[in-house]
Amino acid sequence: MIKNKNEESNILVVGLSGSLREGSYTSMAVKIALEAAQEAGVQTDFIDLNKYSLVFCDGRREESTYPEDVFKLKRKVSSAQGIILGTPEYHGGLSGVLKNAVDLMGFDEFEGKMIGLIGVSGGSMGAANALISLRNIGRALHAWIIPEQVSIGEAWKLFDETGEIKDNKLNQRVKEVGRQVARFAYLHTSEQTKEFLSAWEGAPKNPGG
Numbered sequence: 001m002i003k004n005k006n007e008e009s010n011i012l013v014v015g016l017s018g019s020l021r022e023g024s025y026t027s028m029a030v031k032i033a034l035e036a037a038q039e040a041g042v043q044t045d046f047i048d049l050n051k052y053s054l055v056f057c058d059g060r061r062e063e064s065t066y067p068e069d070v071f072k073l074k075r076k077v078s079s080a081q082g083i084i085l086g087t088p089e090y091h092g093g094l095s096g097v098l099k100n101a102v103d104l105m106g107f108d109e110f111e112g113k114m115i116g117l118i119g120v121s122g123g124s125m126g127a128a129n130a131l132i133s134l135r136n137i138g139r140a141l142h143a144w145i146i147p148e149q150v151s152i153g154e155a156w157k158l159f160d161e162t163g164e165i166k167d168n169k170l171n172q173r174v175k176e177v178g179r180q181v182a183r184f185a186y187l188h189t190s191e192q193t194k195e196f197l198s199a200w201e202g203a204p205k206n207p208g209g
């Protein structure tokens, strides 16, 4: 437990789901992980990308011309110390929705942050490809991607109507991603870690990609 229940934590963990589908299992799983993070003592916020009018990232030089919702998203993610990224496996990779949202952001939102990963698939092979890609993306953004991750294969079998996971072991694994992001985000705020982080963030920008 990071704080006792009467203390307000100043650590924020946000969750993003790469599925906009109503009844998305990815969104359900991200919310379960966020609940566990909250139980561990941090503040949490599920960022519902359905509520943001985003555009495709086109690499424009003048980013200020992007719509306001792009900046709303950037502000929200910037304010977090931990981020849970959930994605469905789409054609052997992460969803375009999540990749585009990440592409609209960058180092300002991700560098030095704790990231937890959750992948969901319809097939029995799980979401390993999407998770591997996300881990690479996190590295490119100089984020700390925690080792614990979850791949939820055949998701359609595993959730009940209320959005809970029926299998206790899997449920605990999803929760553990949330707890670990919360714990490590908290640890990153300790004095020694702040000193280390400022040296890390003072390293040359994007050294070697």
Ligand SMILES: Cc1cc2nc3c(=O)[nH]c(=O)nc-3n(C[C@H](O)[C@H](O)[C@H](O)COP(=O)(O)O)c2cc1C
Residues within 6 Å of the ligand: 019, 020, 021, 023, 024, 025, 026, 027, 087, 088, 089, 090, 091, 092, 093, 120, 121, 122, 123, 124, 125, 126, 155, 156
């Ligand atoms: C465009 C698209 C591509 C998909 N590709 C795969 C795939 O490669 N492997 C797989 O197991 N399931 C695949 N699926 C199934 C999804 O992973 C599955 O429906 C999942 O539950 C979607 O996540 P959601 O419930 O959060 O919307 C695909 C679904 C869509 C719509």
